[in-house]
Amino acid sequence: MLSLRRRTVNAVMLSLTGVCTVLAVGTLLFILGYLFLHGGTSLTLDFFTKLPKPVGEPGGGMANALLGSAKLLLLASCIGVPIGFLGGVYLAEFGGSSFSFVVRYTTDLLNGVPSIVIGIFAYTLIVLPQGHFSTLAGGLALGVMMIPIAIRSSEDFLRAVPVSLREGAMALGASKAKTILTVVIPAAKAGLLTGIMLNLARVAGETAPLIFTAFGNRYWSPGWEQPTAALPVMIYTYAISPYPDWKQQAWSAGFVLLMLVLAINVFARMVLSKRGHAAR
Amino acid sequence: MTRRVFIVNAALVATLIGGVACGQQVPINAAGATFPYPMYSKWFDEYHKKFPQIPINYASIGSGGGIAQVTAGTVDFGASDGPMTDMQMKQFQDKRGSAILHFPTVLGADVPTYNIPGVATALNFTPEALAGIFLGKITKWDDPELTKANPGVKLPSSNIVVVHRSDGSGTTYVWVDYLCKVSKEWETKVGRGTSVNWPVGLGGKGNEGVSGSIQQTANSIGYVELIYAVQNKMTYGKVKNASGEFIQASLASVTAAAAGIPMPDDFRISITNAPGKGAYPISSFTWLLIPSKIADPTKKKAIKDFLAWMLADGQKMTEALSYAPLPQAVVAKEVKAIDKIQ
Amino acid sequence: MAASSTTNFSARPSGRASTFWQRLRSGDDIAYVITLTCALTILAITALLVFELYKNSAVPRHQFGWSFLVTTTWDPVAGQFGALPFIYGTVVTSALALLMAIPLGVGAAIFLAELAPLRISNALTFLIELLAAVPSVIFGLLGIFVLVPALVSIEPAIRSVLGWTPLFSGPFYGVSIFSAGVVLTVMIIPFIISISREVILAVPAEQRDGALALGATKWETTWNVVIPFAKKGIMGSIFLALARSLGETMAVTMVIGNEPKINQSLFAPGYSIAAVIANEFAEATGDLYLGALIELGLVLFGLTIIINGLARVLVLTTTKKGAI
Numbered sequence: 001m002l003s004l005r006r007r008t009v010n011a012v013m014l015s016l017t018g019v020c021t022v023l024a025v026g027t028l029l030f031i032l033g034y035l036f037l038h039g040g041t042s043l044t045l046d047f048f049t050k051l052p053k054p055v056g057e058p059g060g061g062m063a064n065a066l067l068g069s070a071k072l073l074l075l076a077s078c079i080g081v082p083i084g085f086l087g088g089v090y091l092a093e094f095g096g097s098s099f100s101f102v103v104r105y106t107t108d109l110l111n112g113v114p115s116i117v118i119g120i121f122a123y124t125l126i127v128l129p130q131g132h133f134s135t136l137a138g139g140l141a142l143g144v145m146m147i148p149i150a151i152r153s154s155e156d157f158l159r160a161v162p163v164s165l166r167e168g169a170m171a172l173g174a175s176k177a178k179t180i181l182t183v184v185i186p187a188a189k190a191g192l193l194t195g196i197m198l199n200l201a202r203v204a205g206e207t208a209p210l211i212f213t214a215f216g217n218r219y220w221s222p223g224w225e226q227p228t229a230a231l232p233v234m235i236y237t238y239a240i241s242p243y244p245d246w247k248q249q250a251w252s253a254g255f256v257l258l259m260l261v262l263a264i265n266v267f268a269r270m271v272l273s274k275r276g277h278a279a280r
Numbered sequence: 281m282t283r284r285v286f287i288v289n290a291a292l293v294a295t296l297i298g299g300v301a302c303g304q305q306v307p308i309n310a311a312g313a314t315f316p317y318p319m320y321s322k323w324f325d326e327y328h329k330k331f332p333q334i335p336i337n338y339a340s341i342g343s344g345g346g347i348a349q350v351t352a353g354t355v356d357f358g359a360s361d362g363p364m365t366d367m368q369m370k371q372f373q374d375k376r377g378s379a380i381l382h383f384p385t386v387l388g389a390d391v392p393t394y395n396i397p398g399v400a401t402a403l404n405f406t407p408e409a410l411a412g413i414f415l416g417k418i419t420k421w422d423d424p425e426l427t428k429a430n431p432g433v434k435l436p437s438s439n440i441v442v443v444h445r446s447d448g449s450g451t452t453y454v455w456v457d458y459l460c461k462v463s464k465e466w467e468t469k470v471g472r473g474t475s476v477n478w479p480v481g482l483g484g485k486g487n488e489g490v491s492g493s494i495q496q497t498a499n500s501i502g503y504v505e506l507i508y509a510v511q512n513k514m515t516y517g518k519v520k521n522a523s524g525e526f527i528q529a530s531l532a533s534v535t536a537a538a539a540g541i542p543m544p545d546d547f548r549i550s551i552t553n554a555p556g557k558g559a560y561p562i563s564s565f566t567w568l569l570i571p572s573k574i575a576d577p578t579k580k581k582a583i584k585d586f587l588a589w590m591l592a593d594g595q596k597m598t599e600a601l602s603y604a605p606l607p608q609a610v611v612a613k614e615v616k617a618i619d620k621i622q
Numbered sequence: 623m624a625a626s627s628t629t630n631f632s633a634r635p636s637g638r639a640s641t642f643w644q645r646l647r648s649g650d651d652i653a654y655v656i657t658l659t660c661a662l663t664i665l666a667i668t669a670l671l672v673f674e675l676y677k678n679s680a681v682p683r684h685q686f687g688w689s690f691l692v693t694t695t696w697d698p699v700a701g702q703f704g705a706l707p708f709i710y711g712t713v714v715t716s717a718l719a720l721l722m723a724i725p726l727g728v729g730a731a732i733f734l735a736e737l738a739p740l741r742i743s744n745a746l747t748f749l750i751e752l753l754a755a756v757p758s759v760i761f762g763l764l765g766i767f768v769l770v771p772a773l774v775s776i777e778p779a780i781r782s783v784l785g786w787t788p789l790f791s792g793p794f795y796g797v798s799i800f801s802a803g804v805v806l807t808v809m810i811i812p813f814i815i816s817i818s819r820e821v822i823l824a825v826p827a828e829q830r831d832g833a834l835a836l837g838a839t840k841w842e843t844t845w846n847v848v849i850p851f852a853k854k855g856i857m858g859s860i861f862l863a864l865a866r867s868l869g870e871t872m873a874v875t876m877v878i879g880n881e882p883k884i885n886q887s888l889f890a891p892g893y894s895i896a897a898v899i900a901n902e903f904a905e906a907t908g909d910l911y912l913g914a915l916i917e918l919g920l921v922l923f924g925l926t927i928i929i930n931g932l933a934r935v936l937v938l939t940t941t942k943k944g945a946i
Contacts, residue, residue, distance in 0.1 A: 205757030446880030448905025483880025
């Protein structure tokens with residue numbers, strides 16, 4: 001029979017982990033609840049359909065910011081996800097030791113650069129030569145921010161796939177590329193998606209890199225070469241203003257942003273589980 | 281695979297539609313001060329309703345940002361709470377090949393706001409009191425400098441907690457500009473700028489941060505913009521002006537400060553500690569920074585028309601948003617100056 | 623045709639056995655080149671970034687040299703700039719955040735991966751991942767309006783337990799290094815929890831079964847078998863969390879007090895590199911001032927190199943195979 005000491009340790013430590021979870025989940029539920037109370041309850045349809053109005057005039061919305069954020073995130077994903085994912089594949093599947101070490105190290109370094117510095121970087125690289133602010137510059141800044149997280153998390157999850165699966169495929173005569181494509185990646189699917197979602201979620205809420213790149217716009221922004229409004233920047237601008245009406249809109253926008261990311265998450269997992277068997 | 285392909289395609293199509301449907305309008309872009317942002321957003325919106333051809337898009341990235349971007353040419357005009365220095369104007373000349381013109385738009389003010397348990401009235405502050413508090417020389421609320429200006433108010437003997445802005449801002453510029461004028465020690469020790477090396481105090485980010493800190497810290501004092509204090513129903517004090525009166529900031533007292541000083545031709549002037557009866561001493565203009573040469577004729581016409589409109593109809597809209605309108609003499613001078621834009 | 627590589631996963635496909643076209647068709651070389659290019663892109667972007675930072679900070683670098691790192695004055699009006707208070711603030715807030723987030727995060731990950739039923743675990747993890755989507759400016763606002771008053775009210779309790787240490791001495795105004803550490807903890811925990819949980823779930827059942835069969839308790843199995851197996855992934859998540867905390871801007875600046883002074887008490891206000899850049903960059907004019915802010919970015923980069931290096935040394939000495 002197990003000693004009392006071991007049983008006690010077991011019970012205590014396991015309940016502590018429960019406590020940790022309660023704390024983490026509790027914090028989140030609190031934040032969600034707060035956002036809902038302050039932002040969700042006063043949400044109207046206007047928010048999604050109208051352009052911003054000057055302070056004091058009722059009925060303004062953030063329709064242009066919603067579209068702007070969507071465009072920025074689309075561009076950022078097109079840059080960040082492929083480069084990051086394929087870089088992760090390299091590290092997990094082909095990497096030697098010293099070069100991979102350098103790549104991983106550099107990835108962590110890039111990850112630690114403050115978002116505003118990335119914004120300044122994109123500003124000097126794109127905005128200044130072009131002579132104007134643009135959605136392109138904003139998307140690029142966000143894309144650069146996505147790359148390190150994508151590489152790191154892709155590599156982690158690909159590595160977590162057991163060697164036996166790879167060996168099995170090889171033994172059946174598949175080439176390395178085929179193994180990766182048809183065995184390793186599908187096996188790591190859930191984790192890879194987690195990584196992409198976390199990444200997108202984080203980048204969706206970034207304000208600082210957009211201030212000097214996408215700039216902001218009170219009107220619609222056609223195409224990719226003009227400044228565009230974005231949800232986080234609107235939140236920031238409205239939240240620090242003196243007007244209760246605008247502050248209210250800032251909380252609403254925060255709530256909407258969160259709900260949008262939730263929706264993307266749910267959607268992606270639905271698509272994933274319908275296709276795959278290892279639904280998690 | 282097909283489902284994924286479909287989704288991506290749908291997203292791309294939606295974006296393109298969103299792009300095309302909005303037509304060929306090219307907005308005029310402007311950037312700068314955060315303080316007048318609410319007013320400018322109202323003006324540009326109203327102007328757009330009247331003249332829908334060209335929208336003016338303004339982003340509040342800060343006065344320094346406005347100066348930097350108009351100098352870099354990434355925006356068509358800028359806005360700043362503090363006038364450009366000679367060096368900055370020269371930089372603009374070198375980079376863009378023309379001069380830069382200042383156009384005052386509205387007036388604003390900084391007010392001292394505080395949180396002292398048991399004190400709900402507007403306290404009187406002498407210049408010496410404010411300078412002393414922010415220099416860290418006056419450390420308790422019952423210091424003689426404060427009590428003698430406020431007979432009848434029971435000030436506690438607690439330590440004063442100073443709160444200032446941590447982010448560079450025009451609001452700070454006006455405050456320290458005033459302190460420089462009323463305190464030699466401040467001028468030599470700290471100086472003026474949008475960001476300074478504060479001798480004491482906590483830094484709050486934005487008016488929000490400062491007012492939040494003050495609300496939560498007993499016996500604290502800080503400075504915020506007048507509009508901010510009014511809109512959020514904060515208690516703020518009176519300041520002794522150059523004529524010896526204790527004045528509380530209001531639209532009238534701020535405009536009085538502007539009227540008291542003759543305006544130079546280039547419109548760059550500081551009106552803190554203005555002489556004159558009823559003048560509130562911590563007031564300031566805020567300016568639009570417009571290049572004297574604008575290449576694109578459509579943009580030039582739109583900007584000039586906007587300025588004329590702003591000086592006429594626009595001035596009527598300021599009071600509703602708690603901004604003080606420009607004095608008549610300044611308006612007249614500016615209308616003539618619009619012709620300087622070629 | 624025969625595949626050109628066998629079980630050495632790290633080696634390039636050998637050129638002896640197949641012709642160029644066969645290799646091309648099998649896709650190995652293409653895969654290698656494409657993925658290598660992407661990995662190289664990271665190096666290119668980082669190099670470009672460092673180059674830009676270096677170039678644009680030329681003025682203050684020539685003026686101050688290395689003394690920039692040890693000066694404590696930050697005076698934009700007088701043109702005196704020093705990085706030390708910001709370095710201190712950045713390091714201390716990140717250290718504090720990691721100290722609190724790692725046990726909480728790994729603990730929650732263990733619970734979610736080992737103890738909770740799968741559906742509840744999925745639902746809860748999903749919610750926790752949402753935390754990563756909360757914009758930092760909202761964290762900042764919640765920090766000022768919710769966290770700071772809460773901390774002010776529990777401060778007497780903390781002081782009674784820990785007040786004898788210099789770490790928790792001095793007056794407390796709510797905005798402080800400690801508050802910033804707490805906000806950062808909440809912001810980085812989702813990364814640790816969700817990635818660690820996934821990695822723990824990926825540990826093969828045989829490992830657990832083996833330990834249990836040998837008579838270990840659930841906790842002993844988890845702590846002595848599962849976690850070491852998942853260690854690399856957990857470390858990876860910690861590095862991500864560390865990186866985020868070093869560079870976090872908006873939320874920190876709203877609750878840290880923004881005072882460029884070094885104080886040994888966690889209750890005192892402080893300042894971090896990312897916060898000061900965010901606060902002052904938009905308003906800064908003049909090559910020296912702007913350059914000094916950019917030089918701070920360069921300093922942070924150097925700091926990240928050192929901290930990551932130290933962390934890796936730590937990991938190398940505690941794991942056998944160091945593929946970090």
